[in-house]
Amino acid sequence: MNYKIVLDAGHGGDDPGATGNGIIEKNLTLDITKYLYDRFRDLGIPVKVTRLTDETITPTERVNRVLNAYGNSNDVIVISSHINAGGGDGAEVIYPLRNNNVLPNLILNEMSKEGQNIRGSYQRRLPSNTSKDYYFMQRNTGNTQSLTVEYGFLDSTKDDVNQLKNNYKNLAEAVVRAVTSYIGVPYTPISGDNTYIIKGGDTLYSLARQFNTTVDELKSLNNLTSDVLSVGTIIKIPSGTTPTPDSNTYIVKKGDTLYSIAKNNNTDVNTLKSLNNLTSNTVSIGQVLTLPGAVVIPSTENQYVVKRGDALYSIARKYGISVNDLLTYNNLTSNSLSVGQILNIPIENTNTYTVKSGDTLYGIARQFNTTVDSIKSKNNLSNNILTIGQILTI
Numbered sequence: 001m002n003y004k005i006v007l008d009a010g011h012g013g014d015d016p017g018a019t020g021n022g023i024i025e026k027n028l029t030l031d032i033t034k035y036l037y038d039r040f041r042d043l044g045i046p047v048k049v050t051r052l053t054d055e056t057i058t059p060t061e062r063v064n065r066v067l068n069a070y071g072n073s074n075d076v077i078v079i080s081s082h083i084n085a086g087g088g089d090g091a092e093v094i095y096p097l098r099n100n101n102v103l104p105n106l107i108l109n110e111m112s113k114e115g116q117n118i119r120g121s122y123q124r125r126l127p128s129n130t131s132k133d134y135y136f137m138q139r140n141t142g143n144t145q146s147l148t149v150e151y152g153f154l155d156s157t158k159d160d161v162n163q164l165k166n167n168y169k170n171l172a173e174a175v176v177r178a179v180t181s182y183i184g185v186p187y188t189p190i191s192g193d194n195t196y197i198i199k200g201g202d203t204l205y206s207l208a209r210q211f212n213t214t215v216d217e218l219k220s221l222n223n224l225t226s227d228v229l230s231v232g233t234i235i236k237i238p239s240g241t242t243p244t245p246d247s248n249t250y251i252v253k254k255g256d257t258l259y260s261i262a263k264n265n266n267t268d269v270n271t272l273k274s275l276n277n278l279t280s281n282t283v284s285i286g287q288v289l290t291l292p293g294a295v296v297i298p299s300t301e302n303q304y305v306v307k308r309g310d311a312l313y314s315i316a317r318k319y320g321i322s323v324n325d326l327l328t329y330n331n332l333t334s335n336s337l338s339v340g341q342i343l344n345i346p347i348e349n350t351n352t353y354t355v356k357s358g359d360t361l362y363g364i365a366r367q368f369n370t371t372v373d374s375i376k377s378k379n380n381l382s383n384n385i386l387t388i389g390q391i392l393t394i
């Protein structure tokens with residue numbers, strides 16, 4: 001099988017997930033996902049993500065992004081990263097009823113090698129229909145091997161808070177080892193090509209310069225608490241600091257500006273901003289930017305990001321609309337498109353409804369001449385709670 005990986009950073013945007021002890025789930029799941037993304041990409045494994053920014057994604061949209069990445073067959077491995085809360089301790093993996101526990105247990109075994117406590121892997125059934133998975137990330141993800149990885153509890157009274165704050169990269173690396181072993185791709189440790197043996201005269205500053213990184217990054221990668229180096233020590237060098245030529249992402253380094261990054265990658269600041277959902281020109285060291293040409297999953301159901309090879313005609317056909325509609329809707333005066341350009345798609349809103357303040361499922365059902373149950377099942381809602389801005393399929 002030719003395995004592909006889809007990474008999903010749990011929560012995001014308006015939905016922070018669990019919070020506590022200085023940990024915000026949506027941010028940590030994103031950090032973990034970025035780490036995984038770089039590692040799988042460096043290992044040459046096809047990998048896509050549902051989000052690389054702090055973005056609000058409805059469950060329906062999240063599932064769409066998963067399925068749009070590589071389709072829904074079982075050679076697609078989905079790693080949905082989450083941080084647990086509720087007073088337990090240790091890592092757990094939830095896997096679909098259609099799968100076995102081989103990969104989940106490989107992941108947990110590797111995590112235990114990194115010092116994390118293990119709670120186990122399990123499946124969970126929907127009480128109202130026990131032939132179905134309880135969680136939408138398992139239930140609505142086709143035949144993919146869609147795993148929810150809970151790295152630990154942010155409210156643990158044991159060592160999980162420390163694991164999550166100081167060991168999360170190693171826990172993510174454990175996932176990399178497990179997945180490569182499962183899919184039969186040779187695993188190269190980050191400390192293989194990416195190590196350096198300290199020589200006389202080396203300083204953190206000279207090494208940072210030599211390897212195109214920063215002193216802080218070197219220190220955090222190696223858990224160094226001081227600037228003192230001893231000759232002969234092996235230290236880790238960040239793997240993402242030397243982007244591969246065909247890479248569609250760029251990791252921001254010290255001194256970079258959006259302008260310099262745009263110039264070096266033959267694009268412009270506005271394209272970079274729209275591709276990465278940036279609202280300002282500020283970038284931070286270590287931030288992962290998507291570059292034009294990358295496979296980008298549109299940020300809303302009504303937008304489409306132009307990919308290499310796209311034409312107005314092919315895009316119009318994809319959405320069952322006319323080229324003229326597309327031109328008018330986007331105020332375009334010519335047929336030429338540029339990679340990374342975002343097109344608004346004039347999708348008739350007969351099939352979707354955006355929840356407004358004061359809406360109830362009952363009211364919406366009445367308005368569209370349907371039933372609460374039908375809306376819930378179409379949108380995989382497990383309760384009647386709606387959030388403003390949520391997009392419902394009717």
Ligand SMILES: [Zn+2]
Nearest residue numbers: 010017082083
């Ligand atoms: Zn979560």
